[in-house]
Amino acid sequence: MAAKTINITLKIWRQKNNKTKxxxxxxxxxxxxxxxxxxxxxxxxxxxxxxxxxxxxxFDHDCREGICGxxxxxxxxxxxxxxxxxxxxxxxxxxxxDGDTIYVEPxxxxxxxxxxxxxxxxxxxxxxxxAGGFVSVNTSGRTMDANAIPIPKADADKAFEAAACxxxxxxxxxxxxxSAMLFVGAKVSQYxxxxxxxxxxxxxxxxxxxxxxxxxxxxxxxxxxxxxxxxKGISIENIARMNREFLKASLTSEK
Amino acid sequence: xxNSALIKSSIAKKYWxxxxxxxxxxxxxxxxxxxxQLIMKTGEEGRRAxxxxxxxxxxxxxxxxxxxxxxxxxLFHAVDGIMLTIQNKKARPVNYAYSNPSANSxxxxxxxxxxxxxxxxxxxxxxxxxxxxxxIKEDVPLHTYKIESExxxxxxxxxxxxxxxxxxxxxLPKDENSIMExxxxxxxxxxxxxxxxxxxxxxxxxxQFFSKSNSSALFGVLFYTISMIVLGFHLWHGFASAFQSLxxxxxxxxxxxxxxxxxxAVIVPLLFAIIPILIYLKS
Numbered sequence: 001m002a003a004k005t006i007n008i009t010l011k012i013w014r015q016k017n018n019k020t021k022x023x024x025x026x027x028x029x030x031x032x033x034x035x036x037x038x039x040x041x042x043x044x045x046x047x048x049x050x051x052x053x054x055x056x057x058x059f060d061h062d063c064r065e066g067i068c069g070x071x072x073x074x075x076x077x078x079x080x081x082x083x084x085x086x087x088x089x090x091x092x093x094x095x096x097x098d099g100d101t102i103y104v105e106p107x108x109x110x111x112x113x114x115x116x117x118x119x120x121x122x123x124x125x126x127x128x129x130x131a132g133g134f135v136s137v138n139t140s141g142r143t144m145d146a147n148a149i150p151i152p153k154a155d156a157d158k159a160f161e162a163a164a165c166x167x168x169x170x171x172x173x174x175x176x177x178x179s180a181m182l183f184v185g186a187k188v189s190q191y192x193x194x195x196x197x198x199x200x201x202x203x204x205x206x207x208x209x210x211x212x213x214x215x216x217x218x219x220x221x222x223x224x225x226x227x228x229x230x231x232k233g234i235s236i237e238n239i240a241r242m243n244r245e246f247l248k249a250s251l252t253s254e255k
Numbered sequence: 256x257x258n259s260a261l262i263k264s265s266i267a268k269k270y271w272x273x274x275x276x277x278x279x280x281x282x283x284x285x286x287x288x289x290x291x292q293l294i295m296k297t298g299e300e301g302r303r304a305x306x307x308x309x310x311x312x313x314x315x316x317x318x319x320x321x322x323x324x325x326x327x328x329x330l331f332h333a334v335d336g337i338m339l340t341i342q343n344k345k346a347r348p349v350n351y352a353y354s355n356p357s358a359n360s361x362x363x364x365x366x367x368x369x370x371x372x373x374x375x376x377x378x379x380x381x382x383x384x385x386x387x388x389x390x391i392k393e394d395v396p397l398h399t400y401k402i403e404s405e406x407x408x409x410x411x412x413x414x415x416x417x418x419x420x421x422x423x424x425x426x427l428p429k430d431e432n433s434i435m436e437x438x439x440x441x442x443x444x445x446x447x448x449x450x451x452x453x454x455x456x457x458x459x460x461x462x463q464f465f466s467k468s469n470s471s472a473l474f475g476v477l478f479y480t481i482s483m484i485v486l487g488f489h490l491w492h493g494f495a496s497a498f499q500s501l502x503x504x505x506x507x508x509x510x511x512x513x514x515x516x517x518x519x520a521v522i523v524p525l526l527f528a529i530i531p532i533l534i535y536l537k538s
Contacts, residue, residue, distance in 0.1 A: 013352075074351055074353075074354075077351065077356075077358070078355050078358055082358075103352060105351055105352060105353070108347050108349055108350065108351055109346060109347055110346050110347065110348055111346070176347075176356060176360075177346055177347075178346030178347040179265075179343070179346070181265075181266075209264055209266055210264065212265070213263075216345065216346055217265075217346055218265075218342060218343035218345075218346030218347070219265045219268060219269065219339045219342055220265070220269060220500075221339070221343070221367060222364065222496040222499045222500065223360035223365055224360055224361075224364065225356065225359040228358070228359035229359050237504045239499070239504075240499050240504030241502065242266070243270075243499075243500060243501065243502035246264070246267075247266075247501075247502060250261045250264075250267070251261075
């Protein structure tokens, strides 16, 4: 299919830093190849802005192949844009039409403060991970054979599906409550399903949920929006598992 | 930590929402079964059946305990819901300029707080109209069914002295303070002379409320019906959502829970709404 070009209008959130108020600015961008990714389109806009001696738009990106979890953007009212199962870097301009007006906003959450323009600080996710999203292992060098512990295939698959979470924050961004429960549910689940993770399961879920609440994320109301917008298709089954784990741990933990 | 976690944490709040919500679903079924007696039997028989039911609900100790759990559940569900909503609003201080939530979630799921508030308003008016009259003001007239020695003096049986509804076998003092109520039985104070038996006539209060003779009945029926539609939307999301909050999400059971929830959300409010509509149309 021959590449075609479209002309678009962009309404992009510009904000100098966390202290100042931001606003939506309008930009016109012509000759955008429909084969370009959304981020390449923003690169094109930034080149134009630099040529006009203007401040380029700051946005997060890294691997540009949908695995690092750096890119974000709330595009036309949806996290990672209109395509399903993709991150913004995998979103292509062929999803848009000539003459479209495209709204681009940062993730909106009290726990994701804006750094600049479209860049938000997602270190709250790191702190939740640090509160319990790990398995303690000794590093004596006597590493156990990974296949020595039998694990049912179904459990391994579910753990793997949960572990597919790249921590991009789309769940928080799309949730009307700004809840991080899909992220935390996935992180809790990936360990809770495996024998290695069960050792610290109680402390893990209690500590991660406590950290999640302290960061100011909202409460889940089971709208299911997160699993629809999650670029990795993580199911809210993981939230239910976290709810079970939390109940078990709350009732039986001695802490 | 675990002690406070079961009350304060975001997940625990969801457990309480789910538990009180599901309990209130069972309450709806009980309430509905009672209400259906308003249309299942007609005439004197229906009047008696409903009034006996209302008496039972007001006097059975088990039901009494349940009723306090119900009041507590409604209050807790509402307060917890308001707290959750306030926290959720705080979690996103700046809203999106452009949002397209219909692409990823159902309308009722996003409007639970508003729907719940409307239901609370309905419950307040509903209780003011019926519960308040029955339980607090106690000005629902008695309706008697059985007259001692009625055969001997049938003419007197038609006489009404007490609350204008109770026929008695002997002339009674007009002063109602000299009549003693003991459950459904009426006695002359200080004696064992039983003068009649009756139930508070909630049936007539309800029928009159929704009858065309009452000028505001049409408004009442409409308000009731709209409230039931709101309840239906609330349940459409709430029923299955409660199971998810409690951690019940299983490939084997999800289709059943979802089907039950949607069936419940349609059938229960529909049956509730049919009752005042029928009363209005028949009057």
